[in-house]
Amino acid sequence: MDHESLLASRALRTEVAGRTEALDKVKALVLLPDGLHVTTKMVADYFGIGLKTLESLVLDHRDELESNGYQVLAGASLTSFKKVCAVSPRVNSIALFTRRTVLNVAMLLRDSVVARHVRTHLLDRAESTPGRPVDNFIHSLAEWIDTRIEDALTHTGRTDREREAAGTLAALDAMTPAEFEQHIARLCRRDGCEQITVTSGHGDRGADIIGYTPSGRRLVVRCEGRTAATTIGSGDVQKFIGTAGLDHRADAALYVATCPFTREALLLSARHEVTAVHRGLLEAWNNGTRLRALG
Structure with missing residues (x-):
């Protein structure tokens, strides 16, 4: 070609x-x-x-x-x-x-x-690119083997939807909330974040993922798997600002959604240094682009 x-x-x-x-x-x-x-x-x-x-x-x-x-x-x-x-x-x-x-x-x-x-x-x-499809979350044969062994031992293998999330928004839209949170956690780890933990809704106080950026800053992530026809409003962002800052003392905050943000929500996010990972930015991140906020 x-x-x-x-x-x-x-x-x-x-x-x-x-x-x-x-x-x-x-x-x-x-x-x-x-x-x-x-x-x-x-x-x-x-x-x-x-x-x-x-x-x-x-x-x-x-x-x-x-x-x-x-x-x-x-x-x-x-x-x-x-x-x-x-x-x-x-x-x-x-x-x-x-x-x-x-x-x-x-x-x-x-x-x-x-x-x-x-x-x-x-x-x-x-x-x-190899001649046959490769798992979107696996970057080498050795890692692929290690992951399969781990799955076999823990009986918690990935679902078909997770394995097939090859950079498409359709695959992200098809995920359950729990699958979406796990996927975002993998993206954070892929980009060098450490001690990434998915809270799974247990006393998370509005934070779905917590951890540290590659530079050691405390990271708090909110994940919203919504339909593309809906939007994240300023009220949603305002709640997360309180959660990230007051409850979790975040140095870096991501609000990740599979839908757009309203103009007011984007402006509010920018004022409070929350990275609004809207549908378009999510696609780029999922396909390999690093988020500046995770630097």
Whole structure:
């Protein structure tokens, strides 16, 4: 597989359409407050191209882009979206791209330097990926064997959903609350955190995971597995701020959710130095991007 192959073949693009972490390897993609979408202008700015160039590409490849999340909102759906993302009331319609759609654009844009760098990361990963699927939580054969032995001894093997959580939001959405907490704990350990403990709701006072960052700061994590149609509001964040600060004396606090945060919730989180790991950021973290808060 090479650059020309990706540019020419929709089938090849489909094979790597879920590897959105390649975007973050090149340049930070700023999302709207819902944590899921970007506008046409935001995509054009990311790739350093003109709006007309992007609009022409969408016109030529709309069917493919729609299969990867591109949509145009109007009417009642736009009204609901405006409440979450503070869109101007004068806007009658808005085109939205997901991270997956933006990656799709990167595989179609021939003359963007940023797009070419994204494709390079995709190709590098494709060359280093083994020919058969590997457990998302296992990074070496030795670790795979050790884990299987441990599972056999304790009779607590991972569920199929956990084993198949290969960087997709769908897999995270399918997890039970307990599975989701365990998965987030694994991500923390993967990124070097220590003494990570899942409280399992027993006197946790609103903290689902506690531990220490690689630099030794006390870490407190709240996990919320909700549907993408719901939101984390400022009231939810306010409660966690009290929990993290007063009850647990946290130096680093993460509020991790499978749904978007409202604009007010994001602003409140920022003011109190709580990292709001919304749906879009969660996807990037799950796919290998390290959270700055865990540094």
